[in-house]
Amino acid sequence: MSEYKGISYEKNSDGTWTLTFPSGLSTKAPAQSEDALKAEIDKLETPAQ
Amino acid sequence: MATYTYEKQCAVDRLTVEIQQSAIVTALSHMTGTATETRVVFKAALSSEDEDLLDAIVAAHVNTPLPNAPEPTDSDGSRIVRVKVTKSGWHYEPRSISWKCGGRASLYNRDPALADLGDAVLKFYDAGGVALTQGAEESDVDFQTRLTADCVKTLVDWWPQHDIDIIGGILFVKNVTADRAVVHVVAAPDIPAILGGSVPFQNGGFDLSFFHDAGTGQSSGQLNLNGRGVKTLVYDPVYASNKLRFSVNHPAGYAASLMILFEGYKE
Numbered sequence: 001m002s003e004y005k006g007i008s009y010e011k012n013s014d015g016t017w018t019l020t021f022p023s024g025l026s027t028k029a030p031a032q033s034e035d036a037l038k039a040e041i042d043k044l045e046t047p048a049q
Numbered sequence: 050m051a052t053y054t055y056e057k058q059c060a061v062d063r064l065t066v067e068i069q070q071s072a073i074v075t076a077l078s079h080m081t082g083t084a085t086e087t088r089v090v091f092k093a094a095l096s097s098e099d100e101d102l103l104d105a106i107v108a109a110h111v112n113t114p115l116p117n118a119p120e121p122t123d124s125d126g127s128r129i130v131r132v133k134v135t136k137s138g139w140h141y142e143p144r145s146i147s148w149k150c151g152g153r154a155s156l157y158n159r160d161p162a163l164a165d166l167g168d169a170v171l172k173f174y175d176a177g178g179v180a181l182t183q184g185a186e187e188s189d190v191d192f193q194t195r196l197t198a199d200c201v202k203t204l205v206d207w208w209p210q211h212d213i214d215i216i217g218g219i220l221f222v223k224n225v226t227a228d229r230a231v232v233h234v235v236a237a238p239d240i241p242a243i244l245g246g247s248v249p250f251q252n253g254g255f256d257l258s259f260f261h262d263a264g265t266g267q268s269s270g271q272l273n274l275n276g277r278g279v280k281t282l283v284y285d286p287v288y289a290s291n292k293l294r295f296s297v298n299h300p301a302g303y304a305a306s307l308m309i310l311f312e313g314y315k316e
Binding site for chain 2 (some may be wrong): 006007017019021022023024025026027028029030032037040041043044046047
């Protein structure tokens with residue numbers, strides 16, 4: 001389990017990623033490289049209400 | 050109540066004993082804790098001397114739970130089990146949010162003083178997915194006329210600004226018709242699919258026309274959603290991963306009203 005910008009992530013055996021956000025919500029991201037995953041996290045912005 | 054927060058993970062059972070055996074005279078209410086923080090709640094504010102003492106107790110505290118006591122049993126020798134409902138000090142607090150499909154200013158989400166709680170928004174979209182918003186020079190009546198003609202998707206975002214243990218919810222609907230109108234619920238709608246966002250909290254789509262019965266004239270009903278446990282959602286001010294979205298895809302001119310009653314616990 002690694003962490004980047006407050007988001008924990010772990011690679012699954014099928015190449016997908018399990019992400020755990022600060023709320024405790026887990027998501028499953030499609031297969032991609034770790035650098036690509038981090039690049040997508042870099043794009044996240046705090047949304048408006 | 051007076052809360053004292055420390056950036057340290059503590060063994061709550063051990064720290065409770067340490068405080069109770071100390072010279073602090075003010076009654077301890079409860080504690081809550083995470084991996085990085087411990088909140089100690091007393092029934093009244095501590096004196097400055099007792100606050101210094103509390104600081105010293107927490108500083109010296111070793112994060113090791115107390116040894117397990119023998120499991121309690123009843124007179125038959127059967128093990129007594131206590132089911133944990135929620136965190137210590139939290140209380141049951143359902144939240145109701147209601148709105149009308151394609152209904153301008155129809156969102157109702159207020160506190161006991163009737164002030165808007167401010168953590169829910171109502172949005173409208175046309176068939177092209179374009180958000181419908183009221184123009185600066187557009188009257189309320191004209192905007193409503195435009196919504197009635199063009200709005201085919203009404204959604205409510207609820208972004209609680211506090212931690213919550215969600216149990217489930219009840220969706221009440223009225224004024225439904227035989228037209229298909231489908232409800233979906235997702236969490237984290239702002240997080241893109243490439244990061245696995247928009248996690249379904251209700252899937253398959255709930256068709257509100259199921260509540261319509263032309264024979265009896267019925268046009269209302271309720272949908273009970275029970276998680277049979279709690280799901281903790283911590284307030285996430287950065288990524289809004291604790292935001293929940295209720296969307297209703299409906300025909301133009303659809304005017305059903307919905308009220309969601311979230312069941313949950315909060316501090």
